[in-house]
Amino acid sequence: MSSDSPSNIAVKIESLAYAYGDRQALCELSLEILSGEIFCLLGPNGSGKTTLFRLLSTLASLQTGSVSVMENDLADDAHAIRRLLGVVFQSPSLDRKLTVLENLRHQAAMYGLGKSVTAERIDEATRRLGIDDRLHDRVETLSGGLSRRVELAKCMLHNPSILLLDEPSTGLDPAARSDLWSYLRLLQSELGTTVLMTTHLLEEADRSDRVGILHEGNLVALGEPNTLRAELGSDVVSIQCDNPSEVIDQLQTNWQLASRQLDGIVRLEETVSAELLSDVMQSLSGQVDNISVGRPTLEDVFIHHTGHQFWHDVEVVQ
Amino acid sequence: MNNVAVSASSSLARRELIRFFRQPNRVIGAIGTPLVMWLLFGLGLEESFSVSPSGETQDENFLQYYFPGTLVLVLMFTAIFATISVIEDRSEGFLQGVLVSPVPRWSIVLGKVIGGTVIAVLQAVLMLLIAIALPMQWNLVAVLHLFGIFVAGAFGLTCLGFVLAWKLDNVHGFHAIMNLLLMPMWLLSGAFFPIPELTAQSSVGQMMIHWLMKFDPLTYVVSLVRQVMYESQQAEKFWQPDLDTSWFITLSFCAVMFLIACRVVRQPA
Known part of the structure; x- marks a missing residue:
């Protein structure tokens, strides 16, 4: 994780700036996320982390600076980047009127997965997350913790190299938070997935491999939680x-x-x-x-x- | 790539259908309002309405005249309300999940529009069953022809609804547009009253109405339904486009609205 050769860098952000009118949300931000690490972007509300998340998830267009994901340039090839990403939003992107299975099948269709692959991946993801007995329940009947698990299963169906999560613990009780972290560590160890999450929860950032602290659009600290504290x-x-x-x-x-x-x-x-x-x-x-x-x-x-x-x-x- | 586009479009369309049938109030709203309007206006204005298909006899009552417009209103209500789901999808978070997936943007439009079109056509066909009581020339060709008109009309209207909904962030705004743009569009389509022909004696008001109605794409959809249902000529003092022109304009409306929708969807939601 200490090597910074291009192949070991999952996301490279250089001089990224973004403004909403006169308000500067990100100021000349440069950052590298390494392959296979769990990286937390920590910052209070208004620090710019959601803007950065929207840029990385391809929902917002670049203004200045550059972003490359697994050596694909965001400005030139957002399409290729979308294939590499699994995105978990703060507000669930599930259709509450559909069942868990219908939601998952829909997601598989969005990534062009064939029928047999879809069935296999749904089976694997739902078993791993312990929701295989809820496949036929409508999402509107599930608790917040279970919905979050369905959301995770949905985003992992196409085996993304990078998982982006925006405030994933919002609305989760401590037990569900703990489950979430167990799952992220499992993905890291078994699939080598790179995890990049935003959070305003200090204890969550403390559990990550590395943390970047954002304040008013600037990256004010970067490193392993222990190293930052030791300073x-x-x-x-x-x-x-x-x-x-x-x-x-x-x-x-x-x-x-x-x-x-x-x-x-x-x-x-x-x-x-x-x-x-x-x-x-x-x-x-x-x-x-x-x-x-x-x-x-x-x-x-x-x-x-x-x-x-x-x-x-x-x-x-x- | 094409594989992703096709599977994404069909999945989005299927989702629209599942959602529609799981919300019975939508079924009632889309068909109930036009049906009540048809009965109330049709029966209420029956005595005072004097348009006849041939211009010579009084053999068409208002219930009959108003029915093709009612079918188009069913198409419009269903198609437009199906696309309101774009606003809900955005506020409930579903849309963002679609936008970060690697599907071409046009396939998102196509999926939504096909879903809305199928729902609208189903409703219009259901409404058409009432026409059994009307003196329509029932034959397979006419029914298939009507089916084709429903598909084209619903497709164009759903694309229009998509374009409007994409720009709005709340359902209230959509209702305002519905009242300001879509209802006048329907009223000026010849659904409720015929299009006055221009003569030397025509007033400025009549001229304005004539041209507004001529520029209204729904005029051509209503005209198609009317001509296929009743196979009759309009009275000379009223203007009515012929079948070919009506088809040409209806299909052009579909194509233009679809292209606009594909362009609009590239902008951030």
């Missing part, structure tokens, strides 16, 4: 207090610790020894309401790179 040191210390500016000054003056303020909380993003932490806690005991120490999360990575909280656009004061 922040082993701990993140959050200090809740009445006068954050004063605490930041004291940390700098007394212990040469660089910290910053976010939403009224002082944050320290570096490895702090237990002795030093104890020293700090004792010295500041009269000024602080609460001190917490934790291992860095992807939210911390996001805050570190963007100066914003993941869920709220609260700016960091240095």
